[in-house]
Amino acid sequence: MSLYQDAYGFTLLRLLVDGFEAWLGLLVLAVIAGTLVPRWRRWVPRFALVTGTLAILAYGAMNPAAWVAGHNIDRYLDGRPIDIQYLRDLGPDAVPTIAERLPAQLARCIIDRAGLSLAGGQGLLEWNAGQARANEAAARLPQVADCAPILQPLETTPRF
Numbered sequence: 001m002s003l004y005q006d007a008y009g010f011t012l013l014r015l016l017v018d019g020f021e022a023w024l025g026l027l028v029l030a031v032i033a034g035t036l037v038p039r040w041r042r043w044v045p046r047f048a049l050v051t052g053t054l055a056i057l058a059y060g061a062m063n064p065a066a067w068v069a070g071h072n073i074d075r076y077l078d079g080r081p082i083d084i085q086y087l088r089d090l091g092p093d094a095v096p097t098i099a100e101r102l103p104a105q106l107a108r109c110i111i112d113r114a115g116l117s118l119a120g121g122q123g124l125l126e127w128n129a130g131q132a133r134a135n136e137a138a139a140r141l142p143q144v145a146d147c148a149p150i151l152q153p154l155e156t157t158p159r160f
Contacts, residue, residue, distance in 0.1 A: 009075055010068045011086065016059065022056050067092035084154050088114035088124040095134035099141055109147035111138050
């Protein structure tokens, strides 16, 4: 998986697969320990349940969309191709990372094309913390009159 991510970048699914592989490796070690020490055998299912629950909570708490956007932007800043359509698809949780890490005009164009800074209602029941952070980050970016010359060179990059 690491070679694939190095060649093509991260996605939410690739990140989830990494976490799942690590969790399975931990379970294999627990089964081996349960085999070698018979009194630990009854703890293996509980261990699997607790570590699985913690892994799911950690995945949600780490803001995976922002993490993926950050790693893909790092690749772009190192001179590797970037899939701007995938950045757009990451949603509002990725907007603060896009706004902070990419050049301002490019970030504005990506965010505006995806409509990420405009979504979300204004009412109490429609409020969303991720969308509020996206709106704040997008508000700090300068307006761009024509995004075509900025995005055109990047849109010819093949999607991976």
